[in-house]
Amino acid sequence: MLSTASQRPDGSHVQSAVTPQAPxxxxxxxxxxxxxxxxxxxxxxxxxxxxxxxxxxxxxxTVFGPNGAGKTTLLSLLGGRLKPNRGEVRVGGERLAxxxxxxxxxxxxxxxxxxxxxxxxxxxxxxxxxxxxxxTDLDERIPARLEQVxxxxxxxxxxxxxxxGMRQRAALARALLHDPELVLLDEPYTGLDPYAASxxxxxxxxxxxGRRTVVMVTHNLTQGLELANRLAIQVxxxxxxxxxxxxxxxxxxxxxxxxxxxxxxx
Amino acid sequence: MPSNKLRVGGxxxxxxxxxxxxxxxxxxxxxxxxxxxxxxxxxxxxxxxxSAWVAxxxxxxxxLCGAVYLWLGDExxxxxxxxxxxxxxxxxxxVLLTGPLWGRIAWGTYWTWEPxxxxxxxxxxxxxxxxLVRSSTENPERGKRFSAVVGIVGALDIPLIHLSVLxxxxxxxxxxxxxxxxPTLHPDMLxxxxxGLISFTLLFLGVFLxxxxxxxxxxxxxxxxxxxxx
Amino acid sequence: xxxxxxxxxxxWKDLLLEFRTRERIAAMGAFAVLAGxxxxxxxxxxxxxxxxxxxxxxxxxxxxxxxxGIGRTFHLEAxxxxxxxxxxxxxPKDAIYIxxxxxxxxxxxxxxxxxxxxxxxxxxxxxxxxxxMLALALALGSLGFxxxxxxxxxxxxxTHMGETLLPILVFPLLVPMIIYGVSATSRxxxxxxxxxxxxxxxxxGAFAVLAxxxxxxxxxxxxxx
Numbered sequence: 161m162l163s164t165a166s167q168r169p170d171g172s173h174v175q176s177a178v179t180p181q182a183p184x185x186x187x188x189x190x191x192x193x194x195x196x197x198x199x200x201x202x203x204x205x206x207x208x209x210x211x212x213x214x215x216x217x218x219x220x221x222t223v224f225g226p227n228g229a230g231k232t233t234l235l236s237l238l239g240g241r242l243k244p245n246r247g248e249v250r251v252g253g254e255r256l257a258x259x260x261x262x263x264x265x266x267x268x269x270x271x272x273x274x275x276x277x278x279x280x281x282x283x284x285x286x287x288x289x290x291x292x293x294x295x296t297d298l299d300e301r302i303p304a305r306l307e308q309v310x311x312x313x314x315x316x317x318x319x320x321x322x323x324x325g326m327r328q329r330a331a332l333a334r335a336l337l338h339d340p341e342l343v344l345l346d347e348p349y350t351g352l353d354p355y356a357a358s359x360x361x362x363x364x365x366x367x368x369x370g371r372r373t374v375v376m377v378t379h380n381l382t383q384g385l386e387l388a389n390r391l392a393i394q395v396x397x398x399x400x401x402x403x404x405x406x407x408x409x410x411x412x413x414x415x416x417x418x419x420x421x422x423x424x425x426x
Numbered sequence: 427m428p429s430n431k432l433r434v435g436g437x438x439x440x441x442x443x444x445x446x447x448x449x450x451x452x453x454x455x456x457x458x459x460x461x462x463x464x465x466x467x468x469x470x471x472x473x474x475x476x477s478a479w480v481a482x483x484x485x486x487x488x489x490l491c492g493a494v495y496l497w498l499g500d501e502x503x504x505x506x507x508x509x510x511x512x513x514x515x516x517x518x519x520x521v522l523l524t525g526p527l528w529g530r531i532a533w534g535t536y537w538t539w540e541p542x543x544x545x546x547x548x549x550x551x552x553x554x555x556x557x558l559v560r561s562s563t564e565n566p567e568r569g570k571r572f573s574a575v576v577g578i579v580g581a582l583d584i585p586l587i588h589l590s591v592l593x594x595x596x597x598x599x600x601x602x603x604x605x606x607x608x609p610t611l612h613p614d615m616l617x618x619x620x621x622g623l624i625s626f627t628l629l630f631l632g633v634f635l636x637x638x639x640x641x642x643x644x645x646x647x648x649x650x651x652x653x654x655x656x
Numbered sequence: 657x658x659x660x661x662x663x664x665x666x667x668w669k670d671l672l673l674e675f676r677t678r679e680r681i682a683a684m685g686a687f688a689v690l691a692g693x694x695x696x697x698x699x700x701x702x703x704x705x706x707x708x709x710x711x712x713x714x715x716x717x718x719x720x721x722x723x724x725g726i727g728r729t730f731h732l733e734a735x736x737x738x739x740x741x742x743x744x745x746x747x748p749k750d751a752i753y754i755x756x757x758x759x760x761x762x763x764x765x766x767x768x769x770x771x772x773x774x775x776x777x778x779x780x781x782x783x784x785x786x787x788x789m790l791a792l793a794l795a796l797g798s799l800g801f802x803x804x805x806x807x808x809x810x811x812x813x814x815t816h817m818g819e820t821l822l823p824i825l826v827f828p829l830l831v832p833m834i835i836y837g838v839s840a841t842s843r844x845x846x847x848x849x850x851x852x853x854x855x856x857x858x859x860x861g862a863f864a865v866l867a868x869x870x871x872x873x874x875x876x877x878x879x880x881x
Binding site: 239240241242243258261262263264265267269271273274275276277278279280284288289291292293294319334 | 658661662664665666668669672673676677732735736737738740741742743744745746747748880881
């Protein structure tokens with residue numbers, strides 16, 4: 161494995177209990193999210209190559225990595241959008257079996273596509289997805305979520321009439337509408353104006369309530385370190401490094417990140 | 427490796443099939459009696475009908491393998507379905523070439539909407555759809571699944587198509603052709619037909635097994651190459 | 657029941673979108689009228705009576721025009737990846753399919769009635785003594801058509817060839833619908849007794865049921881990535 165796998169950012173080596181190939185020590189009965197040997201190929205391209213991870217409720221994992229590392233594919237696998245070629249994903253101990261759909265109600269996804277219909281209003285979009293998720297209290301839920309993302313005054317705007325930042329906020333409301341225990345975010349800060357970014361940061365902090373699990377993929381090293389308690393650096397479909405936020409210093413992280421990426425790309 | 431046995435078995439069947447077809451040709455040209463109403467041209471029947479049988483038999487394999495492939499996900503089932511489809515399409519083409527040839531000489535027209543020939547024409551297009559859908563998808567795995575769906579839905583629809591075409595024809599009976607093979611089937615003709623059916627089937631199965639083992643081997647080679655590179 | 661409300665949500669959403677964008681209904685409607693105009697010029701009415709060939713023209717217009725609209729079923733879904741949101745929701749794939757074909761059926765049936773209306777206007781058709789039966793024949797045919805068309809529209813939307821692949825995939829399968837549908841229609845237009853039409857309607861119904869059933873089962877394999 162890579163020499164940096166068990167190397168601290170400051171250069172010292174560490175007998176890490178967490179290495180890319182060994183799963184984390186289990187701290188509870190069944191972890192909130194776990195993946196074993198997760199592999200996904202597209203023809204001859206191996207986008208995700210045998211990734212293991214384990215998260216407890218309340219964990220916030222940020223996955224860093226260069227373009228083409230397979231981070232979006234990883235998120236798609238964790239969210240049940242793609243079927244793995246090998247390995248499995250478990251949410252709260254329950255295996256993601258594609259013949260059933262009940263587990264999908266526990267997962268919320270914010271992708272770089274907004275998943276919104278341009279010609280429906282924000283409220284109509286939320287109502288539609290709310291119905292798909294089998295929610296019955298939409299008359300209370302929708303205004304509450306819209307308020308949380310600061311879009312209460314735009315609920316009757318067509319999605320196409322919103323700016324990019326507002327659309328992302330609407331997408332966030334959609335992702336969280338059904339109160340999912342697992343939240344997956346793919347580059348959520350991309351293209352956001354400072355106000356939208358601060359709204360997002362606020363909402364993401366509120367997700368750290370101890371019972372929800374969050375996995376966020378991002379390019380932005382600063383934003384990625386902010387809320388996370390677990391970190392991973394994905395290179396060429398594998399975790400070049402996987403560890404605790406506390407093991408890392410923000411000042412040296414960038415340098416460390418580049419070293420891991422170089423080693424993994426070799 | 428199982429594919430060695432299959433390959434040898436396939437070669438054996440293909441050889442038997444070819445031998446059978448040689449025997450068939452001898453029977454067709456020198457042995458079998460001439461049909462009374464149509465004369466010598468009727469002999470094309472012994473190529474035409476076995477080809478049609480294989481065309482539909484192959485499609486049955488395509489649909490069945492496709493269905494189990496969707497259910498179990500085993501790649502080999504897809505290789506089997508695709509291999510059967512290749513052979514099936516070839517024989518379907520043979521039917522469509524021999525049919526009009528026969529028709530032109532026997533009855534003066536290249537095409538009548540004879541129900542079985544019509545069904546075969548539609549089958550040809552279903553096969554076409556099968557291959558187009560495999561080759562024009564971004565993600566080859568999706569293409570395989572699409573083609574399995576084409577095969578299954580096609581197989582479900584074919585009986586209905588046949589029924590409807592038969593019914594349609596019953597409204598507009600043409601005096602020319604009621605039974606293309608002729609009003610009666612002499613036992614010698616039946617024997618020739620049987621030889622034809624068996625040898626064409628053997629030939630198809632032989633080619634199918636060869637094609638299948640080739641597909642599996644190609645796939646394994648691609649997998650090994652990828653593993654070696656990473 | 658959640659299942660039904662999920663289907664209803666999809667039907668409502670599709671129809672609302674269509675109402676707002678008028679993307680497909682406009683194309684199909686314009687096609688229907690223009691086809692009628694072209695047919696007028698393609699018939700020498702001293703040689704041929706429109707009433708005699710109207711049934712075939714109606715169904716062919718419906719098939720070609722309908723395919724235009726059905727081919728775009730997943731077009732709006734592809735923008736902004738909204739369909740991914742639907743696929744990753746707890747809604748079962750067959751519920752999504754049934755919602756989609758219900759919405760498509762509504763649109764297509766409106767177009768079917770439009771075609772009959774336009775052709776009656778253009779060619780002075782006499783719709784016979786049983787216009788209700790005619791409406792039923794069109795409904796059953798449209799249902800089977802929509803079921804197959806929607807399934808394969810999901811297929812063709814994911815290929816390089818796109819909508820141009822759709823006729824190749826769907827036309828061979830539609831032969832029973834054409835045969836029984838045109839026969840029923842032409843008999844009704846010729847004022848034949850209902851007994852002559854009942855068999856055709858039954859077969860149209862069987863075709864529709866089979867098509868919907870097959871589609872509902874196969875759809876999940878088509879949308880899987």
